[in-house]
Amino acid sequence: MSTFSRRRFLEETSKLAAGAGLSTIPISESMDIQKKADANDKIGIGLIGCNNMGWSNLREHLLLPEVECIALCDIDDAVLQKRAAEVQTLTGKKPQIYKDFRRLLENKQVSAVIIGTPDHWHCLNMVYACEAGKDVYVEKPLANSIEECNIMVAAAKRYNRIVQVGQWQRSGPHWQSAIEYVQSGKLGKISLVKNWLYYTSHKELTPVNDTPPPPGVDYDMWLGPAPRRAFNANRFHGKWRYFWDYGGGIMSDWGVHLLDMAFNGMKSNTPKSVMSTGGKFSFPNSAMQTPDNQFTTYEFDDYAITWEHVVGSTPGYYGNNYCGVAFVGKNGTLVVDRDKWRLLPEIENAQFLLPAMPEQKGSNKDLSLHVKNFVDCIKSRKKPVCDVETARNVAVNAHLGNIALKTGRKMYWDNANNKFVNDKEANNHITPIYNNSWKIPRVL
Numbered sequence: 001m002s003t004f005s006r007r008r009f010l011e012e013t014s015k016l017a018a019g020a021g022l023s024t025i026p027i028s029e030s031m032d033i034q035k036k037a038d039a040n041d042k043i044g045i046g047l048i049g050c051n052n053m054g055w056s057n058l059r060e061h062l063l064l065p066e067v068e069c070i071a072l073c074d075i076d077d078a079v080l081q082k083r084a085a086e087v088q089t090l091t092g093k094k095p096q097i098y099k100d101f102r103r104l105l106e107n108k109q110v111s112a113v114i115i116g117t118p119d120h121w122h123c124l125n126m127v128y129a130c131e132a133g134k135d136v137y138v139e140k141p142l143a144n145s146i147e148e149c150n151i152m153v154a155a156a157k158r159y160n161r162i163v164q165v166g167q168w169q170r171s172g173p174h175w176q177s178a179i180e181y182v183q184s185g186k187l188g189k190i191s192l193v194k195n196w197l198y199y200t201s202h203k204e205l206t207p208v209n210d211t212p213p214p215p216g217v218d219y220d221m222w223l224g225p226a227p228r229r230a231f232n233a234n235r236f237h238g239k240w241r242y243f244w245d246y247g248g249g250i251m252s253d254w255g256v257h258l259l260d261m262a263f264n265g266m267k268s269n270t271p272k273s274v275m276s277t278g279g280k281f282s283f284p285n286s287a288m289q290t291p292d293n294q295f296t297t298y299e300f301d302d303y304a305i306t307w308e309h310v311v312g313s314t315p316g317y318y319g320n321n322y323c324g325v326a327f328v329g330k331n332g333t334l335v336v337d338r339d340k341w342r343l344l345p346e347i348e349n350a351q352f353l354l355p356a357m358p359e360q361k362g363s364n365k366d367l368s369l370h371v372k373n374f375v376d377c378i379k380s381r382k383k384p385v386c387d388v389e390t391a392r393n394v395a396v397n398a399h400l401g402n403i404a405l406k407t408g409r410k411m412y413w414d415n416a417n418n419k420f421v422n423d424k425e426a427n428n429h430i431t432p433i434y435n436n437s438w439k440i441p442r443v444l
């Protein structure tokens with residue numbers, strides 16, 4: 001056993017024995033691991049959480065010649081075996097497989113990890129990975145609470161890691177050109193930025209009884225720091241995002257993608273106040289805990305940014321597809337979605353207030369570009385296009401929406417001091433309670 005893994009083993013053992021929090025590996029040691037990884041021509045990737053998005057991310061990484069897949073980790077044997085066979089078919093090499101991500105992190109051939117686990121795991125996975133000297137591509141939303149997001153920012157800094165977050169619209173050329181247009185001032189005074197998702201996936205979750213976990217599933221490692229409860233298929237693969245213990249519903253799942261573009265366009269992510277309302281309005285009998293309709297307003301000095309989602313309906317605004325962002329200006333509105341952006345000019349005295357411009361098409365390569373940016377940054381040690389702090393800022397805003405919904409009040413968030421203004425109840429929502437002997441990581 002190497003010095004590092006021996007140390008980790010002792011650390012884990014003493015943590016379990018003493019119930020103590022996570023202690024840290026000296027930075028010099030984690031740097032040493034990085035140097036060894038750098039000596040390799042290839043970037044060795046380990047994937048943690050292989051079912052859906054984690055797998056899509058890995059496939060994109062494997063299209064790059066400098067990347068190889070060293071290891072996979074999942075708590076579900078069925079997923080793990082399926083993905084291992086697929087990696088072998090794609091690359092001709094069998095990856096090492098793990099059911100405990102801490103063991104994968106001990107593998108020195110792994111220099112970077114992709115984290116595709118449910119949101120309640122991101123913080124532990126990412127902080128441990130940084131501590132072990134790995135660079136990290138972690139899925140959005142950055143974490144399932146405000147405090148976990150802050151801890152992840154601190155970990156990336158402390159261990160000097162490259163961290164890219166999966167908000168891939170940041171890398172989309174048509175999103176970037178839309179934002180450039182917004183920031184050019186041509187739309188005139190912008191009074192509203194509207195964000196929406198009208199959605200039919202997982203329309204209604206029919207309640208089902210608790211059952212034993214499926215064979216080959218390490219359910220304890222799936223729950224991790226979440227409260228202990230019996231297995232229920234509605235809370236497992238894919239659908240966990242509609243239960244507060246593991247995700248923030250559509251407000252954070254999709255909100256971070258689109259609100260990121262809105263805040264970016266307006267060059268501000270610190271609203272004066274946040275309000276939100278919603279509920280299970282479309283499917284009152286659904287097993288989903290999080291609202292299937294939600295309407296959130298971010299108030300700034302002289303404009304508002306709004307979020308709305310509706311489950312069970314597809315037509316969005318302005319004749320657009322299921323999701324979009326609209327920057328509403330005095331001279332016209334810019335509407336952007338995952339496929340394109342276009343202008344809807346105002347007309348005054350029979351004149352268009354904006355010069356004609358054809359629809360601007362998307363590249364369909366946004367995710368590939370995002371992954372390439374991560375790999376380029378691993379080599380250059382530059383900041384990725386969606387670094388951990390950028391992702392923290394938008395995830396915090398998504399969580400503010402959910403906290404406003406839960407408290408039923410207008411929220412005033414003091415970003416500099418990381419707390420709500422005079423609101424004890426809201427402040428209780430900042431830090432999650434960790435269960436099952438897991439401790440919230442502390443970055444010293």
Ligand SMILES: NC(=O)c1ccc[n+]([C@@H]2O[C@H](COP(=O)([O-])OP(=O)(O)OC[C@H]3O[C@@H](n4cnc5c(N)ncnc54)[C@H](O)[C@@H]3O)[C@@H](O)[C@H]2O)c1
Pocket residue numbers: 048049050051052053054073074075076079099100101115116117118119121139140141166167168221222223224236237238239240253
């Ligand atoms: N960027 C995007 O466009 C996008 C799209 C979809 C999902 N996502 C994000 O990707 C993440 C995963 O979502 P999903 O839809 O793929 O979920 P999923 O439930 O389909 O997959 C999660 C996988 O993680 C595994 N897992 C759970 N706990 C684990 C642990 N402790 N160690 C190892 N594996 C573990 C599960 O067994 C499962 O295979 C979420 O954060 C989600 O928000 C991002």
